[in-house]
Amino acid sequence: MAASISDSTPTPNVEHILRGWRSKSVGIVLWVITIAALPTVLSGVVFGASRDKVTIVMLIVYLAIVAVACARHADYRLRGSTLIVAGFVMAANSLTRFGLEGSGRGYLIVLPIIAFILVGVRAGWVATGVSMLTYAVFSFLANNGMLAQWLDPAYNRLDMVMWATTGLTTVMLLITVVALFMSMYRFLLSALKSERAASAELLQTYDATLEGWAHALELRDLETAGHCRRVSDVATRLAGVTGVPHSGLHDLYRGSLLHDVGKIGVPDRILLKPGKLTDDELQRMQAHTTYAYELLVHIPFLLKALDIPYCHHEKWDGTGYPRGLKGEQIPLLARVFSVVDVYDALTSERCYRPAWPREKALEYIRQHAGSEFDPLVVEAFLDMAGRESPRMQPAH
Structure with a gap:
């Protein structure tokens, strides 16, 4: 490139x-x-x-x-x-x-x-x-x-x-x-067409750069290889049926690619630890959302996509982090993405646990609607899962 x-x-x-x-x-x-x-x-x-x-x-x-x-x-x-x-x-x-x-x-x-x-x-x-x-x-x-x-x-x-x-x-x-x-x-x-073509080419270059960032992060933790691409694709499809305007789909895709970019500030001894994290380690791990905000907030091109890296660990009942947002205080893009992110994480194999079966992961999503997740987003996700399950299956 x-x-x-x-x-x-x-x-x-x-x-x-x-x-x-x-x-x-x-x-x-x-x-x-x-x-x-x-x-x-x-x-x-x-x-x-x-x-x-x-x-x-x-x-x-x-x-x-x-x-x-x-x-x-x-x-x-x-x-x-x-x-x-x-x-x-x-x-x-x-x-x-x-x-x-x-x-x-x-x-x-x-x-x-x-x-x-x-x-x-x-x-x-x-x-x-x-x-x-x-x-x-x-x-x-x-x-x-x-x-x-x-x-x-x-x-x-x-x-x-x-x-x-x-x-x-x-x-x-x-x-x-x-x-x-x-x-x-x-x-x-002709000038307008040329300008639009140049803008489209520039956006493609930006997106290719973001995909490179995401791939570089996955190289650090091989267990999550392919995770950014999968959740980006599924979240983009889910957004189309949950009220996200078409103009926001690009922001959702970019935010999904960069949702864990803040983990570059988390030491390997914590990020790659196979066992349970201590309270201090957990606090350091949770700080990756704040690190992401500090890294991306000065990039105007990514401001609209910032909601996902910063807020994707917020929970519907207000018990999430980093700010404890509740309900619709959580940006819609983050609410959509969090469902897809958790589903992909549960159905992917980790060093500390095997991958969950698809039905068990879907049941977890269903049970946590209204507490961890936006109920309307969960409803749309379950409906989509029933229609296109092969496309949502992660690679183990």
Whole structure:
């Protein structure tokens, strides 16, 4: 597991992914504009004899955009900035010849949006400032009568060429913005899927680490080999019929794996002692729940799973340890797990006693419902034991 992780390709960070998306999107937008603006350019060339200067500027800008669109290996920021500058030239060209009736206003609104998305925040604010300044300058010129000398005298509100040019330009801008937002939507959806996949992989790594911890603990006491895996599997199935929400099953599984992690603080002479423990030894053994709390409480990922290592020896009647919790004061995950833990321990062989027969262990669970165990959990456990006894049988 460790080797596969260390040898894997590092996951690119968000900035790297965003740069890749912007580079791709700049190319898409340039080609969308190249295709969408072609009718506008052709209409200006064919019908724009009286507007030579407008047509020439529009044609130069269009050819510049085509050239930048073909320069696929250029830096996306340079290509995007060239696109924005070309847009402002078109805006000034339209405002000079046709005033507010032309498509210049549309450019001034759309260009900052494109700059923010395709180039970056700084470019977006610069484009916003340029748009506001451009509008202010042309408003000043119009207010002082200085714009009148540049406005096309042949233009009137019924000029179909102007209607066509403005309409096609508006459509081009609309297509550009829609294509851009669709591309952004796909990017965000892809990023979300990648994030979920990365989170799932990280959780699998965490769980594999916990399983390694559990296995390491079992190596210390070979009599309990397989105990963590068995009780984790059975407790997870039992939780599904005892009111544990689906979101809590992962916490139950992790807590089950680590339920005896606190025993790393118990000396071997006590943990592996074949005979009866003295009072002092028993007190030290019971402290493993507190050791588990102190070990895991500082790990945010395991806080919800901590109820099991800390509380699985609490009893329904309040006679358990470490805190003497009673009834529903005991966390539900711990109440579910304790039944499974005791059953597996009773039906497993120990150096100080043989394994109990299945029916004897089930009878013990039944008799201690309401004293040691939650009666509702016991009822669900016995029902499950009757339906899937082979799967609950421990390896001796």
